[in-house]
Structures are given as C-alpha cells and as structure tokens.
Amino acid sequence: AQSVSQHNHHVILSEAASLELGCNYSYGGTVNLFWYVQYPGQHLQLLLKYFSGDPLVKGIKGFEAEFIKSKFSFNLRKPSVQWSDTAEYFCAVMPYSGAGSYQLTFGKGTKLSVIP
Amino acid sequence: DTEVTQTPKHLVMGMTNKKSLKCEQHMGHRAMYWYKQKAKKPPELMFVYSYEKLSINESVPSRFSPECPNSSLLNLHLHALQPEDSALYLCASSQEGGSAQYFGPGTRLTVL
Numbered sequence: 001a002q003s004v005s006q007h008n009h010h011v012i013l014s015e016a017a018s019l020e021l022g023c024n025y026s027y028g029g030t031v032n033l034f035w036y037v038q039y040p041g042q043h044l045q046l047l048l049k050y051f052s053g054d055p056l057v058k059g060i061k062g063f064e065a066e067f068i069k070s071k072f073s074f075n076l077r078k079p080s081v082q083w084s085d086t087a088e089y090f091c092a093v094m095p096y097s098g099a100g101s102y103q104l105t106f107g108k109g110t111k112l113s114v115i116p
Numbered sequence: 117d118t119e120v121t122q123t124p125k126h127l128v129m130g131m132t133n134k135k136s137l138k139c140e141q142h143m144g145h146r147a148m149y150w151y152k153q154k155a156k157k158p159p160e161l162m163f164v165y166s167y168e169k170l171s172i173n174e175s176v177p178s179r180f181s182p183e184c185p186n187s188s189l190l191n192l193h194l195h196a197l198q199p200e201d202s203a204l205y206l207c208a209s210s211q212e213g214g215s216a217q218y219f220g221p222g223t224r225l226t227v228l
Binding site: 032034036042043044045046049051090094095096097101102103104105106107108109 | 147149156157158159161164166171172206210213214216217218219220221222
C-alpha cells in the first residue's frame with residue numbers, strides 16, 4: 001500500500017514570501033501524484049497533477065510542483081504567496097494502474113497561514 | 117465543468133434514524149467515490165464505484181450502505197449511526213481509475 005508524508009503541519013508566511021511544501025511518498029511502483037487545496041469553508045480543489053512527462057508541472061493560481069523520482073518527492077512551490085493562499089494543502093498519491101488506481105491516499109495536510 | 121454536487125449540505129440525525137446522502141456529477145465520469153473526513157484530518161476512502169459497480173469497500177461498517185443508481189448518481193444510505201460517525205462526507209468522481217478525482221462540497225453530518 002502507498003503512503004504519503006507531508007513534513008510541515010503548519011507553515012506561516014508573510015505575503016510575497018516564497019513557498020515550498022514538502023511531500024514524500026512510499027510505493028513500490030509507478031504513481032500519479034496530486035496536490036489538492038482546501039480553502040476555509042470550501043471543498044477540496046485540484047491544484048495540480050502529475051502523470052508522466054515533464055517532472056515540473058504547473059497548476060492553477062501560480063502553483064507548481066516538481067516530481068523527483070529518485071527522492072520519491074513531489075514538492076509544491078509558489079514564488080510569491082498572497083493572503084488568499086491561506087488554506088490547507090494536501091499531497092496525494094495513486095497507483096498508476098491496476099485495482100489500486102482508484103485508491104487516492106492523502107498526506108495529513110499542511111496548513112498555510114499567510115500574514116498580510 | 118468540473119462540478120460535483122452533494123445534498124444536503126448539513127444533516128443532523130439521531131442514532132435510530134435512516135437518512136441518505138446524495139451525489140451527482142454530469143462530467144461523464146465512470147468512477148465515483150465516497151470519502152469520510154474528520155476535522156483537521158485528510159479524507160479517508162470509504163467506497164469506490166466503477167462503471168456503476170462497487171469495486172472497493174474499505175472495510176466500512178454495514179450501517180453505511182452505498183448505491184449507484186446510474187452513472188451520474190451516487191447515494192450513501194445511513195442507518196443506526198453512532199456519534200463517532202459525525203464527519204464531513206465527501207463525494208468525488210473521476211474519468212476512470214488513475215485519473216484525477218474531483219470533489220464535491222460535502223455533507224456535514226452530525227449524529228446525536
């Protein structure tokens with residue numbers, strides 16, 4: 001079974017600071033990788049996804065993530081955060097194929113607080 | 117359109133009640149999911165329907181009973197729940213296995 005580890009429980013940044021949220025996964029095969037965001041009082045939204053190809057993927061709202069296969073990592077980045085980025089961020093992994101390819105496993109989440 | 121809708125938004129029920137949660141998507145997705153999310157925790161998978169057939173049941177107690185009447189609808193029937201079942205119940209859908217899952221806003225369930 002796969003597992004996901006998010007290193008930071010709570011990150012506090014000032015506006016315009018750069019953001020990097022760590023995510024590592026454990027799985028013996030090929031995976032699809034995702035970042036989801038949950039704004040206060042809102043539902044989970046897909047931020048970006050990686051299936052194959054260029055390991056640097058761009059998502060919505062200026063976010064990007066880099067897949068480093070050798071490190072089993074999929075870190076989320078944003079050059080300059082805004083107050084509106086305050087939210088909970090979840091990294092998630094899913095086996096690429098087979099019966100497990102329906103099973104999305106989430107990390108415990110990182111709460112981002114951006115101070116104006 | 118990546119919208120998954122869920123009703124009701126909030127539900128309060130007693131331990132002897134029977135209620136149902138509903139989920140709908142019109143994206144032509146062939147996989148639909150139920151997740152449970154407790155406060156300050158990530159979502160946990162409960163059930164997966166693929167092509168309208170139950171394909172995954174993550175050892176969920178029988179007081180939760182899923183149903184997929186057609187490719188656009190997913191229900192979760194609730195009976196004799198416990199207070200610890202209080203949580204946000206999320207529905208999601210995806211094109212197929214391995215595809216990105218899109219989540220609905222959830223039903224906030226409180227069991228008294």
